[in-house]
Amino acid sequence: MAAPKSDQPTLLHRVEYAVFRLIEWIVSLLPMDSCAVLGRLIGRFFQFVSPRYRHLIRRNLRIATAANPLTPEELDALADETFRRAGANFISSLKSATMPAEELAAHIETTHCDLLSREEAGNGIVVTMPHMGNWEIMTKLSGLHAGVSRFGAVYRPLDNPLMDQLTNDRRTADGCQLFSRRDGFHAPISLLRSPGPMGVLADQRAGGQGVVLPFFGKLTSCSPLPDLMARRAKADVCTLSISTIDHGRWHAEMRLIGKSPGVLGIMTELEKAMRVSLPDVFWFHDRWRIDRIRPLSFYTKFDPEVATTATVPMRVLLTLHDDSQKDADILFDALFAVRPDLRIDWLTSLPGDHPDPRVVKHVWDHSAPDEHADGALDRIDTTHPAPLDAALLFGGTLVLAKAAKRAGLRSIIGCDVHGKPWTRSFDYPTNPVDWAEIAAELALVPKPKKS
Incomplete structure (x- = not known):
């Protein structure tokens, strides 16, 4: 005690x-x-x-x-x-x-x-x-x-x-x-x-x-x-x-x-x-702050149906490996199940719009110079009145992670990464169950610490 x-x-x-x-x-x-x-x-x-x-x-x-x-x-x-x-x-x-x-x-x-x-x-x-x-x-x-x-x-x-x-x-x-x-x-x-x-x-x-x-x-x-x-x-x-x-x-x-x-x-x-x-109003308090390792969690249980009434989304920046694009919808379903209020800004090379309006595609040019990363994130951020909240860079690079850190994002999650600026790392999923487990981990309500 x-x-x-x-x-x-x-x-x-x-x-x-x-x-x-x-x-x-x-x-x-x-x-x-x-x-x-x-x-x-x-x-x-x-x-x-x-x-x-x-x-x-x-x-x-x-x-x-x-x-x-x-x-x-x-x-x-x-x-x-x-x-x-x-x-x-x-x-x-x-x-x-x-x-x-x-x-x-x-x-x-x-x-x-x-x-x-x-x-x-x-x-x-x-x-x-x-x-x-x-x-x-x-x-x-x-x-x-x-x-x-x-x-x-x-x-x-x-x-x-x-x-x-x-x-x-x-x-x-x-x-x-x-x-x-x-x-x-x-x-x-x-x-x-x-x-x-x-x-x-x-x-x-x-x-x-x-x-x-x-x-x-x-x-x-x-x-x-x-x-x-x-x-x-x-x-x-x-x-x-x-x-x-x-x-x-x-x-x-x-x-x-x-x-x-x-x-x-x-x-x-x-x-x-x-x-x-x-x-x-004293706006110096971070009223909508997210957790660094559990960005989808509020540290208290809540009914996901409540999230459907939110008019301002929680915005996450997402990347996946090119060979894992087929897993995207599996991941999206898992994320929306725990947080229906999400808007996913997806950096991808896949053409066309996504059928779910909560998923917004952005062209990701892998060959762009590193110094363009800040400008790319800024342009994505301004595509909605509300700011970006977190980065789920499962297929991202260190350049994007550093740009996200400079942009003020508290939570920068990756796969098979370590060190700064990453705030958490997972093993890259190999099956649909793994993707669902990652979504659940990001929204986990931890047990209160004993005093």
């Missing part, structure tokens, strides 16, 4: 805490609009120095806008504004954390936030929100509305115990009662039944504890927490969006859902809340 983490702060924790308090003190001296302008400059600088996040944010935005694809220029502009607003919202949140609620009120416009008052409603309400806008507003809303005596929020404790204690002290001083995700349901359910409002951030990938559903049309593991809490407490559900109006000014809007419509219904409404202002 793993030893529990010590609550005693380390030297690194103390240094981090000191630096944070210094930055916070400097920010506290500035007016709110200046904080937002400074944050936009910091966000722009971070965009230039972080190619990893430039790739991630562009990928997330392509998925979020796949239903109504943007031009490359529009996508670039949206990504640029996302970085700027992330910086503005972060610096502004530092300022907001030290401001009294009545002073912060001058920077906030609200719509339907009277939903927080549950005295007349007679039951609690689960406020489902994304990581969006100036997130410190969430814990201040109760102080801005008369009749809200108790307000709770579910949170993940910070790794730094000094900063975690500071955050707890400030938010509880503003009337917000914090509940750790590690402490179970009893306390937050009691608050909901009191009745009171409970905030839950629910837009991040939930891993093996989640429910696999489409989110922005693409399958991912979604948190069941808002639905579970609402059902157990017989509470209502609403969403909260926080969008930027101007430098240092935000609009907080709540939308009542009513009784829980289930996880899918809540995620659908949460998506609507995020679409109010896409550049205000």
Whole structure:
């Protein structure tokens, strides 16, 4: 059994805490609009120095806008504004954390936030929100509305115990009662039944504890927490969006859902809340991340029929050896059986279209110079609004694998290969059963590790 983490702060924790308090003190001296302008400059600088996040944010935005694809220029502009607003919202949140609620009120416009008052409603309400806008507003809303005596929020404790204690002290001083995700349901359910409002951030990938559903049309593991809490407490559900109006000014809007419509219904409404202002969403989280060795797995069981409702496919780049083209349909059937939401971009020399529209052929010129591989992958990637997710280069070459790595693909699977950039290798199949076993391995849900 793993030893529990010590609550005693380390030297690194103390240094981090000191630096944070210094930055916070400097920010506290500035007016709110200046904080937002400074944050936009910091966000722009971070965009230039972080190619990893430039790739991630562009990928997330392509998925979020796949239903109504943007031009490359529009996508670039949206990504640029996302970085700027992330910086503005972060610096502004530092300022907001030290401001009294009545002073912060001058920077906030609200719509339907009277939903927080549950005295007349007679039951609690689960406020489902994304990581969006100036997130410190969430814990201040109760102080801005008369009749809200108790307000709770579910949170993940910070790794730094000094900063975690500071955050707890400030938010509880503003009337917000914090509940750790590690402490179970009893306390937050009691608050909901009191009745009171409970905030839950629910837009991040939930891993093996989640429910696999489409989110922005693409399958991912979604948190069941808002639905579970609402059902157990017989509470209502609403969403909260926080969008930027101007430098240092935000609009907080709540939308009542009513009784829980289930996880899918809540995620659908949460998506609507995020679409109010896409550049205000914190797209730095890899919501649709795939596993390096099991790219078709969500680490939790799900009904493949759910995948048929996805409107944004998971895209895999595929190659096979020329003498194995006859096995292609066997492999396709096995892959679609475990993930009906796949789109297979097949590099092949075989002429004609494939009868299954989920299989899209691309001419593969084996004689092309190695330096053309990057351009070939880029052209294939842009044939659909959603980005490529993984490479199944069963008949590929090291050149293609390296190009896939440079393109940011996390999972690059091959046969009879070893070393980087490959993330997994299989023996090349010799019969149909082997192809089916590979598909099953790529979608395997591993047994949870014992603590």
